[in-house]
Amino acid sequence: MTLRVTRRQFFKLGAAGMATSSMAMLGFAPEPVVASVRHFKLTGAKITRSNCTYCSVGCGVLIYSRGDAAINNIDDVYHVEGDPDHPVSRGSLCPKGAGLLDYIRSESRLKYPMVREPGTNEWQRISWDDALTRIARHMKDDRDANFVTEDGDGNTVNHWTTTGFLAASASTNETAYLTQKMVRSLGMVAFDNQARV
C-alpha cells in the first residue's frame, strides 16, 4: 500500500510537528509534578526487637518484617536497623551489623540443627528434639566416663574436662547467669563464647 501525501499535506504535517515541538520547548508543555521521593518502605512493617548476633557488644537491632503473622502467611524480614532505645548502641551499628539483612537472607546461613555422622562428609538435617536428645546423651555418656571427683592428692575437685561449652556472647545478664550456672553445675571447666569470632 502506498501512502499518498501531496506536497501541500507534507508541508502541513511538517509545520504542525514543528509548532508542537517549539511550543514544548518554549515552556508550554504540561508540567509533571510527580514527587520523586520513594515510597517509605517501613510503612506497615512489623517491628521486632532483637540483638545483633555478631560480637559481645550486643547492639540492639530492630527487625522489620512484612506480614501480620497470620496462620496462612510466612513473614519475611526485609530490613534491619539499629534500635535507638538500646542502651549499648543507641541506634548505631558497625558495618557487619548494618549488613545483618544479607546475613539473615544468606544462602549459607544455618537455619536448623544438622549432624555429620562419623565417617561421612555430609551434613543431614535433624529435628530440634533429636538434636537436643543426642547432645544430652553424648554429654551424659562423656561425663559418666570422665568426671573426676578427686585429684591425685585426694583433693575434691568435681570437674569434667573432656567437654567444652561455647555460649552466646550477646546475651542478657540473666541469660549469661543461667548459662554459667548450668555449665559450672555440671563441673565443666572449658567455657567460652563467640565474642572473639
Added chain:
Amino acid sequence: MRGEQINSQNIIARSATSVPSPQERDGGIDTVTKLIDVSRCIGCKACQVACSEWNDLRDEVGECVGEYDNPADLSPNTWQVMRFNEYENEQGNLEWLIRKDNCMHCAEPGCREACPAPGAIVQYANGIVDFNSELCIGCGYCVAGCPFDVPRISKKDGKSYKCTLCSDRVFNGLEPACVKSCPTGSIMFGTKKDMLDLAETRTDFLKSRGFDSAGIYDPSGVGGTHVIYVLQHADKPEIYNDLPRDPRISPMVDAWKGVTKPLMSAAIGLAALTGFFHYVTAGPKELSEEDIEAVRADEAREAERKAEREASERNREERS
C-alpha cells in the same frame, strides 16, 4: 519540622522549568544538614553498608586495588564511598584522613542547573536535592554540571543516580541511614543551624588539640551545602581526596543555560513568526498549471493501474 510530608508546595526548584514551583507553604520547614566530622571517622564503612541496605543497592563485588577504598569509586549502585588518604603533616607524622564522599546537596546545585529534563531534578524546601528517575532522560548533563563529580549514569536503565540524603526517611521524620548507623558519631544530622553550631564546637575542640587550621567546609561558591565537613586542615581541602577548594558550577553550564538556550529559543520563535507573517502577507504558494497537470497525470496513471489490477484478479477468480 524536619519530617514535612512531601508535596508540590515544598519543592522550591525544578530542573529545566521556568514556571515557579508552588512554594508558598514552606513556613516552618527547616533546612536539614548532614555534618561529616572527618576527625572522628574511623573508616569502618558502616555508613556505606547502611546506605546499600536502605536503598536496596547491591553493587558487584569488585577487585582489591591495593587500597582501603572499597569500592574504588561511586557507581549507580554505590552512592557513597569512603576515600582514604595518607597525609604527612608538618611534623612528619602520618595522618590518615578518611572522607565520606557523597552528594553534597548544594543550595545552588550544578546538576539541577544543567539538567534539560523538566522536573527530573528537584530541590525541596528542606534543602534536599533529589533525582526523579521517572523523568530522567540519562543525558549525563548532571555529571558535567556537578562540581563534586557525584552523579553516575546506570548502564542498566540509562538513568542518573546519586545519594538522596535518604529523602524517603527524612520526609518521614527519620535521619538518613548512614547517619543512624555511624558508631563514632562522626556523621550527625539536624537543621543547618544546629549542625553549624556543632561543627563550630568540634572545630574549637580540634584547635585546642593543636589543629590550628581546623574548620568547616560549607563552600559558598555553590550557595553552601546541606552536607558539610569538619576538616582538621580546612586550609588544604585538596588533601582530602581532591575536595575542591572553591567549587563552582562550570561556566559551560551557565553559557548553555544562561545565554545559548534562550537565544536559540528566540531564533526558533522568530522563524515561526516570520513564516506566519509571510503566509499572512504573501499568502499560500500558488500552484502553476504544470504542477496541476503533473498531479492529474499522476492520478490518471494510478487509476489505470488500479483498473488493470482488478481485471487480472477477476480473471484469476473466473479460472479457479
